[in-house]
Ligand SMILES: Nc1ncnc2c1ncn2[C@@H]1O[C@H](COP(=O)(O)OP(=O)(O)OP(=O)(O)O)[C@@H](O)[C@H]1O
């Protein structure tokens with residue numbers, strides 16, 4: 255459903271020139287949850303921003319939802335941002351004064367949905383993420399994990415087929431992080447309406463729960479199984495009896 259071909263991106267010029275992406279090739283199937291790992295500064299957020307239509311690359315292309323882009327100015331890929339991609343960030347980006355249902359509904363209204371229909375869709379999305387009994391709470395009255403689930407509801411409410419999640423569990427405790435990951439898996443493996451998720455994480459334990467892992471290294475992505483990436487391939491000490 256997503257295809258990235260030979261994507262390149264350079265920041266700066268002259269002696270400040272930094273080629274962050276050097277020809278990234280990757281794809282995502284419908285219903286797949288892929289973890290993207292790589293050292294700090296390797297370009298993970300840059301890659302997500304280009305896929306999400308927030309930033310233009312210099313070379314290569316992206317295919318998503320019948321559209322080809324990647325080098326286009328963000329102003330000409332509005333439809334990608336509105337219809338195709340939902341975002342989840344480390345800090346949940348919720349509006350403090352709005353209830354959970356309004357936080358989700360307002361995003362839909364901004365994309366042109368009538369208020370009543372938006373509220374209905376918001377309630378459905380919040381139920382899907384397990385917050386049916388927290389609809390009318392404001393963010394301060396919710397735990398971090400619950401706030402992130404509101405953000406996830408907001409991202410999926412518009413029926414967007416691809417979620418881009420940049421360190422979605424970075425601000426959560428281990429248990430809440432695991433819950434968010436399980437929710438991601440459930441959303442990807444939903445039989446009726448499977449979505450796809452590309453998730454940046456620094457946590458190898460969470461990454462190992464994804465369907466597949468990609469490592470961004472020296473400007474390119476490589477397929478990686480968790481164990482070899484983390485040097486766990488060697489005999490791990492024979493803990494089995
Ligand atoms: N707008 C920009 N202008 C100049 N340099 C930038 C810009 N955005 C990112 N960079 C540089 O590109 C490199 C990749 O940044 P990016 O944020 O994509 O890394 P990352 O893999 O997401 O890192 P982290 O794991 O720390 O979030 C970094 O060296 C960063 O300083």
Ligand SMILES: [Mg+2]
Nearest residue numbers: 298299300420
């Ligand atoms: Mg980043």
